[in-house]
Each structure stands twice: as C-alpha cells, then as structure tokens.
Amino acid sequence: GAGVSQTPSNKVTEKGKYVELRCDPISGHTALYWYRQSLGQGPEFLIYFQGTGAADDSGLPNDRFFAVRPEGSVSTLKIQRTERGDSAVYLCASSLGQGGVETQYFGPGTRLLVL
Amino acid sequence: EDQVTQSPEALRLQEGESSSLNCSYTVSGLRGLFWYRQDPGKGPEFLFTLYSAGEEKEKERLKATLTKKESFLHITAPKPEDSATYLCAVQAPGGTSYGKLTFGQGTILTVHP
Numbered sequence: 563g564a565g566v567s568q569t570p571s572n573k574v575t576e577k578g579k580y581v582e583l584r585c586d587p588i589s590g591h592t593a594l595y596w597y598r599q600s601l602g603q604g605p606e607f608l609i610y611f612q613g614t615g616a617a618d619d620s621g622l623p624n625d626r627f628f629a630v631r632p633e634g635s636v637s638t639l640k641i642q643r644t645e646r647g648d649s650a651v652y653l654c655a656s657s658l659g660q661g662g663v664e665t666q667y668f669g670p671g672t673r674l675l676v677l
Numbered sequence: 678e679d680q681v682t683q684s685p686e687a688l689r690l691q692e693g694e695s696s697s698l699n700c701s702y703t704v705s706g707l708r709g710l711f712w713y714r715q716d717p718g719k720g721p722e723f724l725f726t727l728y729s730a731g732e733e734k735e736k737e738r739l740k741a742t743l744t745k746k747e748s749f750l751h752i753t754a755p756k757p758e759d760s761a762t763y764l765c766a767v768q769a770p771g772g773t774s775y776g777k778l779t780f781g782q783g784t785i786l787t788v789h790p
Contacts (some may be wrong), residue, residue: 566720593776604681604764604780605721618777653720657776663709663728663768666778668720 564588566669568654574675575644583639583672585654592659594637595666596629599651611637612659644676679704683765683781690788692753696734698750700765710748711739712779713764721764724750755788760784 567586568573575581587594592613597605607621619629626644631637641648651671657664680703690696702710702759705744709728713721725734727743738752738759762785766778 584762595776595778597778597780602782604683604766604782605778607777607779610776612776621777655720663726664728664776665711665723667723668713669721670718 566654566656566667566672568652568669568672570672571670572673572675574677576677577644577646577649579644579676581641581644581674583641583652583670583674585637585639585656587635587637587654587656588667590658591656591667592633592634593657593664593666595655595657596637596639597653597655599653599671601650606655608639643676644674649676679767679769679779680748681765681767681779681781683763683784685784686782687785688787690786691751692756692790693754693757695751695753697752698763698786700748700750700769700781701746702748702765704767704769704779706770708768708770710743711766711768712748712750713766715762715764715783724763752786755786757788757790760786760788 582667594611594630596608599605610618614634626642628640655666655668657666686698715721725741730745741770742749749784762783764783766780
C-alpha cells in the first residue's frame, strides 16, 4: 500500500514569500503530525491533528506557521513571510489514531530553502 | 520537559565489527521509546517500539533494549548497508501532548567494507 506522500519534494523561495507544503497520510490513518528537521538534528515536533482538529499545536514556532486538515485526510502546512531560518526539511507522519502508543510512519519530507 | 540524548554523534565501524548506540532519556512517565533509521534524503523508517524496562526486540542484525533511563541499539556483525542515521524518540505521557515524539539528534553510523 501507499505510504505517506509529501509535495513538493523540494521548494526554493525568497525571503518574505508565502509557501504551502502538502501531506497525504496513509489511507485510514486519522492522526497526522508535522515535524521540522534541521541539518544534523533530529525531527522537532510542530503540530498534531486527530481528525480535522489540531489536538496539539504547541510546537509551532510563531504565528507565521499555520496548518490545516479540513477533511481529516490531506494536510497543508502554511508558512507566511518566510525567513532564512525557516530553511529545513519538513516531515509529515501519520498513525492509526486509535489511541495508545502508535507507530508514526513518516513521509520523505519537503526540503525548504529560503533565499 | 522531555529530553533525549544520543551518543556517540558518529560511529565508524568495519564490516563485521559489532557495537552499540546509546539513547538516554528524561521523561515524566515513558509511554514508548522508538528507534528509527534515516537514510540521506529520506524520511525516518520505523525499526522498533519499546514500552517498559527490560524489554528487548530484534530485527536481523539489530537488537534494541530498554532500561529506566536509557536504550541501546546493538548492531551485530554490521554490513555496509546498515550505514544510516539512527534516531531515538520518546512519546509524551498524554494530555495535550498525546502522540508527540521527542527525538534525539541521532547517531550517524558508517560501516566500511
């Protein structure tokens, strides 16, 4: 079966521009997560969705970052007024969402470069 | 705040030379400890979940163990294809942080033929 997919795989933008990153979770997974990974570091949690609602957005660094999941499947991470410090790999993961300790399955990531 | 520290940062082995990677953690009530493998340019790939101290899991040349303060990933007779970054992560106890994983910085493993 298909795994988690993310588009685009690479995104280059200029400082101050707006970007959208898309995540398609594994079919049937109701929990979806966004992480950010800087070079040489482990992934850092951004936000967690259960269904359509954001259950935990405590990792979003500031109000330039926003994520939606309007139909409980595909999610979009939106970054306004991008800054050079936003350059990183943005990873999406999904899990069954049935509760308990669940394995999170990751997508390949979107590599964002802000010039 | 949950903290995860991995050591060493990098490890170079000869093919067949067994070794261990360490993951030390501080968390208020561990729900699960995860090991992932990450190849360059790819997302993390799930290896193991450990739930309680004393638990062990094995997969091919890898064995993961867990104590109350740390986890080890033992690699027996590694091959060049085992070269990757190995990530350790812990899951928060619940509440609004349910589902969130806190990762260590990873150990870069290189196995030379």
